[in-house]
Amino acid sequence: MKISVIGLGHVGLVSAVCLAELGHQVIGVDSDPEKLDKIRKGEVPFFEPGLEELLQQVFRKGLFTAAHELNQVVEQTEVTFVCVDTPPDAQGNMDLTHIRRVSWEIGQALKNKPDYHLVVIKSTVIPTTTIQVVLPILKQASAKDTDSFGLAMNPEFLREGKAVADFMQQDRIILGALDQHSEQLLEEVYRHFDSPKLKVSPSTAELIKYANNVLLASLISFSNEMANIAELIPDINLDRVFEGIYLDKRWQWCLGREPSILVYLKPGAGFGGSCLPKDTAALVQFSTERGYSPELIKSVLAINKNRLDHIIAILKSRENLASGPVSILGLTFNSDTDDIKESPSIPLIDKLVEMGMHVRAYDPYVDHLEKRGINFELCKTLKDAIANSKAALVMTAWDEFVDFAPAQWKGLMATPFLLDCRRVLKGDVLKEAGVEYMGIGDYLGRLDNCRE
Template sequence: MKVAVFGCGYVGLVTGACLSALGHQVECVDVDPRKVETINRGETPIFEPGLEAMLKENLAAGRFRATLDAQGALEGARLSMIAVGTPDRDGHIDLSFVEGVARTIGAHLRTAPDDHTVVVKSTVVPGTTLGLVARTLEAASGRVAGEDFGVAMNPEFLREGFAVQDFMEPDRIVLGHLGVQAGQALEALYAGFACPKLHVNPTEAEFIKYASNALLATCISFANELYTLCEATPGADGRKVLEILHMDRRLTPVHQGEAVRPGLLSYLFGGVGYGGSCLPKDLNAITAMARERGLPAPLLDQVVAVNRRRPAAIVDRLARELGGLQGRTVALLGLAFKPGTDDWRHSPSQPLVDALLAQGATVRAWDPLVDAGAVAAWGGRVALHRTSAVLAGAHAAVLATAWPELTAWPWADLVGTMATPVVLDGRNALEHVAWPGSVRYVPVGRGPALASREHHVHG
């Protein structure tokens, strides 16, 4: 079928490219001419493994194109998808882009055939699809949602760095629709997949997305709160505590004599906090929704609070190790919120830099993918490096993103170029490095006595 996808951002572009790979005719609509031109050249404006090759293949096959022409993309389309951003504005979700696209689609629906279905792919707070979106579509079209055209909410569960794989190999597809027509359109869209296709109403679909991200964020904040307690307790090793916790058969079931480690356990380790384009804004949105409805959400409020405190606690710990940060040079290793992506939206690296600068440190940053423009917000006070030379003359290094490249660095040689060899490992990614005896290696989640002996253990 022909599909019009509104938004050439992360979700829209991955969704459009993957749908075209399934054989659908896809036109992705955006308002940015440079982005459209880039995509139509077969280049991706975002870093995502496998996406560029898929894009080039389907552009060449004529199944995919990006366009500025919304009406042209909608002409003949059986299904349109709203996949635009829902950014965080002062702790609340901004639905203005969603509303604008709904108005555009609604105007088309005035004369479109009755078999058209509008699908919300953007992450929106529960009640948005049947509320704001449906009302806007009806007002612009003069027609009735669920009767004259289909309305649906189809959440995405794409992990950055694995988005193409996650789309093409889904564990479940949630089809939240109003009316039979929309359900049939979604079934046809995803006919090539054998995974469970779960029919719910649009509001339930919206809740499912938020429940997923809220659980992941809760796991991370739980682990970080435990790490904070362990860091204040001599001899405690939070990572060891959690690794043994993971062995509980309720967390790691045994199947046919083999332990099966669920992917969720990767979120049950501490570090510098969660970040990215989803968890921070989605937790803000769901807690703001609770406040607006006069409902308490104490658990989720504290999940957010724990995450906000973590970067400052890391910097305070570094200050204690160095006897203060005024005039010290710190190499921050990693800007992206996780390895395998160039996305640093809401990354913990940002509050880490802010806290370092606030305490008088000079900051150098290293990242293999994040664009140099990312450090512009600090007005030239942060230099971006691409090599291990970032360590030369530094009084400390703070690992913020567990890039695999860092484990391959010749650390025994590199620490010799540092002014003082202090390495604070915010992800415990360098635990197995054979550190020279002169190095103060400071992992997170470990109490003072154990942390102070690290260089003897590894030396």
């Protein structure tokens, strides 16, 4: 394919050269004459192991050239990757000046281009930028609509110092396309890769990049918190502490299967059980007593505590609930156990009962629960629990709930509203059957009512 890459900084030049190495005909564009001069000489204007050799190689093959005029380059190519810088402004917000300028210039180039053209945002941008900023500019500048051009968001996950290997051996490729035509073209760009290709919306692709980076930052902060705490304790070998963590099999790949730690990377009702809440709170107390306030760990507990208030706010936003009945499905803190210790379901039931709601609960492995007032009932079957219910909350990921027929949800409930607090049900299938489904993390249409 004929590809143009706008912005030849770290991401742009690595992407351009690697795409050329894969056999694409690539033209790199940059507004900096000195940078272009170096690149045309086969020199990389920054340090990145292996990139200069690869640049010279694709030059010799005639697969890569560098240019200054964006307009002509867009006319000569089928796909344009936007890799310009998005620095923070004085207030710490993302500065989209370069994104806006380049989007306008691309749109102007598309105005007189008869052929379909795909624009791909590879710069890191806040969620909704591709749809709410780039798309309107492209439409206005080109005087065309999306039947004449495509748009996608394709985040990069390149580490400086390992960027060439990261691009050539990508662990996943995020295809955040506006429509099917855009998706097909972008998939064709990456046809050489066997990596998993995740097809999502542009905004989802943008948030994936942020979520990925924030997660990595959180792991670093966690490590620093452990270091701060270790400084308070005599005879601690912190290297051995982390070695003990790394040996946990949940961090390791086994027989081609994903690490089980990924189950923790999923939104839900919060953590419970005998260990996590107790140990986390104990570590906070331990540190505080010794004069150190572990803010990150405290925030982990605060976020967990606030999950129930958020779930209740979602319920309160529904006008037809009043006194219920509401069904709580799952009482154990996790599936494959009968342990209800620190389960979020229990305080949730108590809060709903206090609000005057009639609550029915069911768990396939819990046959007894202390009486919680006249408005609470522990049911023996799932059908009993949801009969004539106005809302059902899936609090534990039991297979029985996942496998329950959509028609039965709709037929048994008074108003079939399912709030999936573990994101385990097949939402699309339920919606097709006429069930109102919402998974934790889904868009809140009544946002103001759910943020109390």
